[in-house]
Amino acid sequence: MLASPLKTLLTAATLAAAAWGHAEQPAVGTSPWGPEDEIGRLNLMTPASRAELLSRVTGGEVYDLSVDLFIGMPSWQAAGDPHYRMWMTHTPHGTVVDDPLGLGETMNEHVSYTGAAFSMYTHTGTHIDTLAHFGLDGRIWNGFSAAEHLGDRGWQIAGAEALPPIVARGVMIDLPAFLGVDMLPEGHRVTRAELRGALERQGVAMKQGDVVLIRTGRMQVYEDAAAYMHNPPGLGLDAARFLVETGGAMVVGADNLSFEAFPSEVEGNYVPVHTYLLAEQGTPILELVYLEGLSEAGIYEFAFIGGGLRLRGADAAPMRPIALPLAPADER
Known part of the structure; x- marks a missing residue:
């Protein structure tokens, strides 16, 4: 039986989903960083932001946020992509x-x-989606078109090689801990209210330029590919809007595949969260991020450090990110 807070929030999610079906037709975003921009919100990283963050690293335990790659591992097969x-x-x-x-x-x-x-498929294991991964009406972030910029050897713009190494404040939102469950139920659509509640419980506030990672608890069944891939929980569109438009997230991610909940809550778009984040907002997505260690240690704020492989023209890249605990800002 679901915990009572979860029942209430599921009802709210159902009502919100109905409203999104009537939203105006989305379009790709135009970058405020100029017509040549191909990395979107990663522009929020600056030398000053990196220096301030690294000055708070405690030198304690290093948390590996990546998963093992092995034959038989969970992977995306719905579109016929190759196994590892x-x-x-x-x-x-x-x-x-x-x-x-x-x-x-x-x-x-x-x-x-x-x-x-x-x-393997580029979206196998812990990886980062580039802004070329999903688009709308033949265009991706900043108006770049597949007709002009996509060749037989990959994208000539916004490929994985364009993404800089990420050094930024990380925030982990532990939803099972907030809702009093081991892991989110199958098919559960994460809501704005759940994210707010979990952040309040943790005593952590999001800031502009954060890497925000959502724990669903799904990693507990990662060794069982069938269980891991069967009707996983994921984000709803309103929750994604909260992360970017209210929270200021630079990058978002989770421990599931493929980040958002299915079936789509928006008529005419089977991946509205992906297109909102990548094509409309220029926000890269991390998937299959291992968050169990951070959850067990109760670490919700950390230095996130990671870089994807420089796969020229690719729409995603494998990544092995790490998390380094931080001292409180007022203890430096």
Whole structure:
């Protein structure tokens, strides 16, 4: 049975969803940082913001916010994208038999050689969505068009190589802790009221330029791909608006895949949260972020440090972010 606060908030979410169906037709956003901008709200990072943040790092435990990649892991399959695969290209015994470098049996038996290769969809594991990932009516953030800027080798603008390393204040919003559940129920659509309530419980306020990460508790079943991927909870559109327009988030993310709740609450758009964040607001999205360690330690504010692989022209990039605890601002 759902906790009473969750029942109340679910009712509010249903009413809000009906209202969004009548919203005016959305369009891609025009960047306030100029016509060439391809990184959106990541422009909120400055040398001063990084310096101030790093001055508060305590030097304590480092929290790894990434997940393991392994054969059989959870991944997005609804659109037919490839599973994660890894295979051995060289093994000690195989090298003795094949002698690929022409070194001879004696050398190959003395010096063992192991090598591997892997392949995967760019949105596999902990990753960051670029602003090219979703668009509206043939255009992405800042009006760049697929017709003009997308070739056979990827996007010529707003690809993963354009995203700078992220060094910013991180805020984790622990929804299961607020709602008194182990993890959010299947299909649960996160609301603005839930985010507000969790922030108040944690005693943390969002600030402009934050990396805001939502814990749903889904990572507790990450090792079971079928359970992890089955009807996951996710954000509603009003909750996403709260993070950006009220909270000032620079980047948003969560421990689920694929961030928003399904089915869509907006007629005519099957991913309204993605298009709102990426195409309209220029806000990158992080998915499959591991937040269990931060939750167990009760750490809600931290230095977020991470950079995606510079995959030229790609719509997403794998990332291994970390979280470093911070001293309170008045204790520096």
